[in-house]
Amino acid sequence: MTAQLVAESLVKRFGGLTALDDVSLEIEAGELLGLIGPNGSGKTTLLNVLSGFYLADSGTAFFEGQKITGREPAVLAGRGIARTFQVTKIFRRISVLENLLVPGLVDWSAGRSTVIEKGQEILDLLEIGHLADGPAAEMSGGQAKLLEFGRIMMLDPKLVLLDEPFGGVHPMLKRLMHDRIRDWNGRGTTIILISHDMGSIFDLCGRVMTLQNGRVIANAAPEQVRNDPVVLQAYLGTQDGEAGRGL
Amino acid sequence: MNNQAKPIPSPAAATGLRRGILGLLVVAVFFAIPFLGLDEYWIYILTIGFYYGILASSWSLIVGYVGRISFAHAAMSGLGAYGSIFASTTFALPLYLAIPFAGVFTGLVGLAIGRLCLRLHGAYLGLTTIAFSEIVRITITAEHEITRGSLGLAAPALFESADRVQYYYSFLAVLLASLLVMWLVLRSRIGLFFAAIREDEDAAASLGVKVVRWKIFAFTFSSVIAGIAGAFYAHFIQLVAPSMMSLQEMGFILSMAVIGGFQNIFYAAMGGIVLEVLLEVLREIGEWRMAIFGAVVILVLRFAPNGLFGGFADYLASLGRRS
Numbered sequence: 001m002t003a004q005l006v007a008e009s010l011v012k013r014f015g016g017l018t019a020l021d022d023v024s025l026e027i028e029a030g031e032l033l034g035l036i037g038p039n040g041s042g043k044t045t046l047l048n049v050l051s052g053f054y055l056a057d058s059g060t061a062f063f064e065g066q067k068i069t070g071r072e073p074a075v076l077a078g079r080g081i082a083r084t085f086q087v088t089k090i091f092r093r094i095s096v097l098e099n100l101l102v103p104g105l106v107d108w109s110a111g112r113s114t115v116i117e118k119g120q121e122i123l124d125l126l127e128i129g130h131l132a133d134g135p136a137a138e139m140s141g142g143q144a145k146l147l148e149f150g151r152i153m154m155l156d157p158k159l160v161l162l163d164e165p166f167g168g169v170h171p172m173l174k175r176l177m178h179d180r181i182r183d184w185n186g187r188g189t190t191i192i193l194i195s196h197d198m199g200s201i202f203d204l205c206g207r208v209m210t211l212q213n214g215r216v217i218a219n220a221a222p223e224q225v226r227n228d229p230v231v232l233q234a235y236l237g238t239q240d241g242e243a244g245r246g247l
Numbered sequence: 248m249n250n251q252a253k254p255i256p257s258p259a260a261a262t263g264l265r266r267g268i269l270g271l272l273v274v275a276v277f278f279a280i281p282f283l284g285l286d287e288y289w290i291y292i293l294t295i296g297f298y299y300g301i302l303a304s305s306w307s308l309i310v311g312y313v314g315r316i317s318f319a320h321a322a323m324s325g326l327g328a329y330g331s332i333f334a335s336t337t338f339a340l341p342l343y344l345a346i347p348f349a350g351v352f353t354g355l356v357g358l359a360i361g362r363l364c365l366r367l368h369g370a371y372l373g374l375t376t377i378a379f380s381e382i383v384r385i386t387i388t389a390e391h392e393i394t395r396g397s398l399g400l401a402a403p404a405l406f407e408s409a410d411r412v413q414y415y416y417s418f419l420a421v422l423l424a425s426l427l428v429m430w431l432v433l434r435s436r437i438g439l440f441f442a443a444i445r446e447d448e449d450a451a452a453s454l455g456v457k458v459v460r461w462k463i464f465a466f467t468f469s470s471v472i473a474g475i476a477g478a479f480y481a482h483f484i485q486l487v488a489p490s491m492m493s494l495q496e497m498g499f500i501l502s503m504a505v506i507g508g509f510q511n512i513f514y515a516a517m518g519g520i521v522l523e524v525l526l527e528v529l530r531e532i533g534e535w536r537m538a539i540f541g542a543v544v545i546l547v548l549r550f551a552p553n554g555l556f557g558g559f560a561d562y563l564a565s566l567g568r569r570s
Contacts, residue, residue: 051453077455089450094442102443105436106455112436151454 002065004029004190005050005159010059010069012045012214019045020056021214029158032181032191034205034222036198038235042214043194044086047161050192051083052076063159077103080158084165086194088144090151092137097123099136099147103154115154122150127176142173149180159190166197178204202226210234266560270513277419281412290411292527297418298480299519301425303503305472307515308429310504312438313465314445318497319360319376320473322383325492327353327474328481329387329394332402335482342405346478353474354467361463368448372466377494384492399488402481414483421479422516425472429512432468441465495537499526502540506547508554517556 003026012020019042027033035043048054050061052073061069068076091099097119104115123129126146131139139147145165152160162181166174174197181204185191195201201208201222208225210218212234218225225231281290306320327349334345364375387394394400406413432438440461443451452458481487490496499522507518522540529536551558 053449053453072457073449073452074455074457077453083453085450085453089447089453091443091446091450093446094439098439098442101436102439102451102456103454105439108436155455 003027004031005061005063007046007050007061008059010046010049010061011057012042012049012054013057019214020049020059023059023211023214023216025209025216025219027159027190027192029190030185030188031207032185032193032205034201034208035192035194035211036196036201036208036225036231036235037211037217040213041211041234043211044163045214046211047083047163047192047194051081051161074106077155077157078106080155081161082152082155082157082159083161084145084148084152084163086163086167088141088148090136090139090144090147092135094136095133096128096136096139096147097132100150100154103151106155119150119154122153125153126150126180142169145169146173146177149177153184157189160184160192162191162193162195164194164196166195166200174200265563269563273517274423278416281415287411289524289527290415292524293520294411294415294418294483295480296520296523297415297422298476298483299500299503299523300422300516301476301519302473302500303507303509303519304426304429304512304516305469305476306500307504307509307512308433308469308472309465311510311512311515312433312441312445313462315365315462315466316370316373317376317466317469318373318494318501319357319380320469320500321494321497322376322380322492323353323357323470323473324477324480325387325487325489326356326383327477328402328487328491329400330474331478332400332481332487335403342403342482346475346482349478350471350475353477354471357467357470358463361466365462365466366459380492380494380497384489387492388489394489397488397490399486402485402487404485405479405482418479418483421476425476426512426516429468429472433512437461437464498537499540502544504554505544506540506555508557508560510553511557511560514554514556514560518554 005025005027007023007025010020010023011018023042023046035046037043045054049056049069052068052071052075056069059069060067063079063081066079068079068081091102097116100119100122101115104110104119105112120129120132123132126149128143128146128150131143136144136147149165165177169177178200181191181193193201193205205222207220208218208222209216210225210231217234218228218231220228280293302320302324306317309315309317330352331342331345331349334340334348335342340348360375360379364371388396390396405417433441440451440456443454443456444458444461448458477491500519503519503522504515505518506522507516508514526536529539547554553561
């Protein structure tokens, strides 16, 4: 069976810095892949290449057999690749519901009332339905993360790229986000999750890929990665089993 | 018995209704003005105010709604003016065709500039449009044999009679029509895409919004409106000169939109009308008017970023919330 997402030898350089150094990966449809690594290891750069925000210097990526490297982000969103950002990027000066209408109305065949109904349903599911008519600027950081979730749910994506979704989020909201991610994945959506929250990574992901200095240093089941001395060395500067508990 | 409560009108809907009524009142006042015995000179000034209202509101469409700065609006208006004159004289088109031709012409120019620089982030559009404005103005000034340079080019009149009131109502109608068209676009899904682009281009693109396409559309659309406004202005004034494309003229349009409230096309239009009247009222102090307007722009940007009319509307909304 062909993998849904295939990346072959991706290289991305910024001047003298090689942010992605010959990165290859394959993801089956419906997989939930964790992407970890120290700061500056190339995780977000990989997401930016896969979502069309960066042009790879070399290498190619395919989604459902079609080349995606070098395509515009909006085109990739139309093909079912959605993403969130490390620093939340909500549209602050429009209402919460209008934030969801933007992706909903991108499809010109969609009627406004149907999109509004769907948007309200998603907001209710995320337990922020009561904020629908208020300005997005008044949301807390955690609510803004949920709103980003909601926006990409409007796209009914096949592949979701989540960049640090749990950063600065209240534990209760985090549990809600876990439920939504599981629910999404349970319905067949492929997910790549970047997080420094190892509890979430090992709790949610079926496979974990580790990057260091732009290279893949591990790509295995969570329990294997957790005890991989190379990963421990990269993350903590030690192969000590004690320190490994942090992972 | 039906226990369902009647829906309570939301404060936002009530504020919208109040603003709508206020808007209709303002339009009614403008329709009534010629019947109030106002001097013909002021009818003439208000007619020019309507012209500036069109320019200020269509400029605010790019800046206030899409978040991109352009300094080409006066040049677009000038291109529309010259385009319509050439279409109606050299090519002998009737004015009802020459004026739309001017709109199409400036739209094509806007499209070309948009395609050239709207892929780039940051200040590139602003810098490119300054250069473009000056190139157009200098070229028209230099091509004396075709354009008569700074002497100005005569334009056929819009109407056979020189009745100022006829022009007044025509310009008022053009202003209202352009505001209506812009409002319809802005309240459609396109307006939502504009807002998303203004707030965050990357986020908009990640959600499927074709950012470059909509920025180019906004720039082209506002260029068309500026071109049509310039064409009407040419056939009203009946003599156009390259000075109508100067950066000082662009500064007027910017001041009008900012002081009125550039985040709302209606407030920006009011800024255009009111500032044109004030320019005439303060004519005695000469160039000091410009310095005063510059200072007011700075103060408004600092203390009333929604402009004077936007600030007034916010005040009305706050009264509504309290009641």
